[in-house]
Amino acid sequence: MSTAIATKPLETTWTDICNLEQIPVAGGVNALVENTQVAIFRTRENKLFAVSNFDPFSKANVMSRGIFGSTKRDGRDVYKIASPILKNTFDLETGQSFDDLSVFLRVFNVKLEAGRVLIGVLW
C-alpha cells in the first residue's frame, strides 16, 4: 500500500548552462544537466529548443551533433532535428519522431535570461 506521499508541488529547477553565443546559429550544443544530457538548439531568430541528447534509435548521445532544420506539417513550418547516426528526424517542439510516431525525445524547458541559456527540469 502507498506510504508517504510528497506534499510539495513539483517545481522547475533551472540550471545555468552557457552564453547564447556559445550555441551556433541554426545549430546545437550538448549540456550536462543533473546527470542528464540535454541537446540545446538555437534558431536564426534566437528561439531555443531543448531535447534529450540521447537518440532512441541508435541509442547514442548524439542529437546535439545533428542537423537542425524545418519541415512543413499541416501548412506550417515545424522545427526539427535530424540524428547524425541514421538521420531519423524529430519535432523539436514535441520531441516526437517523424519516422515512428510512438517514439519521443524528452523535451526540456529552456529560457534566455540576460544573455545566458538556462535549462529547466521539473522535479
Add this chain to the structure above:
Amino acid sequence: MAHQAIVVIGNGMVGHKFLESLMGSGQHFDITIINEEAHLAYDRVHLSSYFETPAPDLSLGRAADYEAWGVKVAWGKASSIDRETKNVYVGDQRFAYDILVLATGSFPFVPPVPGKDLNGVFVYRTLEDLDKIRNYSQNSKTGVVIGGGLLGLEAAGALKNLGLTAHVVEFAPRLMPVQVDEAGGKMLKRKIEDMGIGVHVAKSTECIFDTDDSGNVAGLKFADGQTLETDMVVFSAGIRPRDELARASGIEVGERGGIVINDSCRTSDPSIYAIGECALHSGRIYGLVAPGYTMARVLADVLTGGEQRFEGADLSTKLKLLGVDVASFGDSFAKTPGAEEMSFIDPIKGSYKKIVLSSDGTKLLGGVLVGDTSDYGMLVAQVQANTVLTNPAELIVPSFDGARVKAALPNSAMICSCENVSKGAIVTAIRDGASDLAGIKTATKACTGCGGCAALCKDVLNAELVAMGQIVNNYVCEHFELSRQELYDIIRVRHYQNFDQVLGHHGNGEGCEVCKPAVASILASLYEEYVLKDGLEVLQDTNDRFLANMQRDGTYSVVPRMAGGEVTPEGLIAVGSVAKKYGLYTKLTGGQRVDMFGARLEQLPFIWQELIAAGFESGHAYGKALRTVKSCVGSTWCRYGVQDSTAMAVLLENRYKGLRAPHKLKSAVSGCTRECAEAQSKDFGIIATERGYNLFVCGNGGMKPRHADLFASDLDDETLIRYIDRFLMFYIRTADRLQRTSVWLEKMPGGIEYLRQVIVKDSLGICAELEADMEKHVQNYQCEWAATLENPEKMATFKHFVNSDLQDDNIVFVKDRDQHRPIYDFERLEALPMLNIANN
C-alpha cells in the same frame, strides 16, 4: 456485479496472447491461469537462442504485468475438470469458472524406438529441456537430432552453439518435408551442411544403443544397417496435442488427437474453449504460432461480444533457419488438380525458387523459396490478389527491373502484412499527398512493423507517381524546387556565399539535413573555403562537422592520408603510437590506408596534433570528396610494371585531395595490364601501357558494381591530368546529390560518347573554365585539420558538453579478439567486464 470468472489452463505463447488480447478489450473479467511450467509464458519460437551468449530475455509474460492486469496465477498441473459444477482442480485446490480456456499446447512426440529411455536422450520443448541438454552437453562431443523439420533444425543449430558436432537425421527423403519440396530440400541440405552440420535423410532409426550396458547413449543404428556414433540424442519428431484433460472430462476430441473446436474456438462444451496447438479445427492442428495467435485474438473477441471467427489459417511461412532463408506459401506442393510447377535454381548464389501455377499458367497458387526469400511478400500478394499473369517466369527469373512486376499488382494485394495494408490503401495515401516512404508510413502504418515491405512500398510509390503523370522531380528536398545542378548553377552565377542567401532567394523554411549539406558541398567545391567557417559548420553532415567518421556509438574513426597507399616505417610507427596512446581500434581500409576507431569527440584535436606533428594530413575519409588513389608498385619494383604507377597515384591524390563533390570519389592506378590496383572499379582509373596511360571512367564497386568505361588510350601525363581535371569538374557541376559517377554516366543522355565530346572535343566550350576551377582548387587546398588546430574557437567545439569537461558515460567498449569494439545494446544488461581504454 461480479465479473465473469475465466480460468485459462496453460501459459504458453498462445495462452499469453489470449490474456493480452483480452486486456486490450477494456472489459473486466476475473481471470486465473493455471501454469505447470516454472516460468510464465516465454518465446518458444526463439528457444534455440537460449544457448547464445549472452542469452536474450525470452520472457513474454511478466509477473508485474499479470499483477497489474489482476490475473491470478496458480502454479501447478490441472488434474481434472468437473463440467457439471464448472470447477477445475489442481490437486485438491478448486477453481470455479464461468468460462474455461484450454491452452494446453502440445508435447514432443517420441517414437517408440528401443533405447529412447537411455541417459542422454532428450526432447526440445521447454526451458527445462534446454537446461538438461546444456548440462549433459558438457560431457559430450557429438549430438544428433532426430527429426529434420523446422524445430529439428533449430535444435541442431542449438547443439552446434553448445560446441558439439551436430547431426540431423530425417526419416523423409529431405529436410523440412512439410514445407519444402525435393529440389528445395536438396538446396537446404547443402546449405546446412556448409555450416558444418551433418545431414542424414531417408534414414529410419532402428534403435539407440549404449556400450557395455552403461545406460548412456553411444550411437544410433539405422534400418539400412549403418550406424552413427553420438553422445546425445534430441527428439524433434513432431508434436502431439495435449488433449488428455479434455479427453478425460468427455469433451470431443479428434480421432488422432486434438480438442475439436468450431470457428468461435468453442469445444463441444459451450462453456469451454480451446486455442493453440491443442485445438483441432476442421480436422487440422496448427503447429505454428501465427494461427495460434489468431485463435487467441478471435476468442478474446468472441468473449467480449465480437463476431470474429477463426476460419483456418494460411500456412505460408517465411523464416530464417540457422541463417538460411526458407519460405513456402499457398499450394506449395501443387495439390491443386492440373497445377503446373516452374522452378529456377541458382547453384552459384545457392538459391531455389519454385512457383506453382494454375493449369493454364495464368494464376499463381503457391511456391517454395530457399536461399533467397526477398520476393516472398510480392509473391504472397500475387496469390492473395489472384492476379492474372501473362509471363509467370518473370516471377522467379532474375530481372533487371524488379519494379515492373510489382506495379502490376491489383489494389487488393496485401503489401504490409504486419499492419494489414493493401496496395489500394497505399495508392490512396499517395493520391492524398504522400510523396515519400515517410509519408506512406504516417498515413497507412505500412512498413512500421518488420519493415520487410519497404522496397515494395517504394516500388508502388514510384510506379504510382509516374502513373499519376507526376514528373518524379529531382528537387533536392522540400525546401528548394531545384535540382542539385540548378542549385550549383545559381550559386555559381549569383556568387552566393552562404546558406541563408541561397535559402532566402530560392528556398523556403529553415532547410534540412538534405539541402544543407548539399549547399555546403557546392560552396566548398566553388570557393574552397574552410568547411568549419562560422555559418558553414552547421550545414555540414556529421562527418564533415567534426572532420572524422561518426560510428554507431557516437565515437569517431580517424584516417590520415597515405597518398597512393605509400607510408614510411616511421609513419607507420607514429600511427601505431597514436592508436596505442588513445586506445584506438585499428584496421586497414580497402583504400590502402589505416583507419583508427573509437576516438571520442574531445580526443580528436589531440590525436590530430600528434598525427600532424608526425607529418600526416587529413585523409578526408569523412568527406564527400576524393578518398584515395590506390596503386600497385608498378615499374619501380614489379617485374611486369611498364610505368611508375605509385608516383602517378601519389601525384593524382595530392592534386585532388580535399576536392568536395556530389559524392565520394575513388581512384586507382595500375602499373600494367594485370590491373592489380583494380582501377576499373573506380570513378576514375588509370592503367599503364607501354606508351602511356589508359583512362577509365565511371566505374564502381560497392552496392552496384560497374566496370569503368575506357575513355581514352595511351595518354601522356599532361593530357591524362587535363582530362581528369575536366572530367571531375564536369561531374561536380552536373551530377545529382549523392550520385556516384557510375549512375551519373548511366543517366547522361548520349552516355560515354557525349562525355567524350565535352571533355576531349570541348563541345560545350567550357573546358578552359573547368580547368581553371580545378587549378583554383589545387592552389587553395589546405589541410582542414591543420587549420582547425590553429583556431582556438573551433577547437573549443570539440567537447562533449558545452558546460562540463566530463565525458559521455554512455560510450563503453568491450574486448573483441585482440582489440575492442563498442558495446552492443543487449550486452549492457549483462554484467560484462568493461574495458578501461586510455582516454587522456
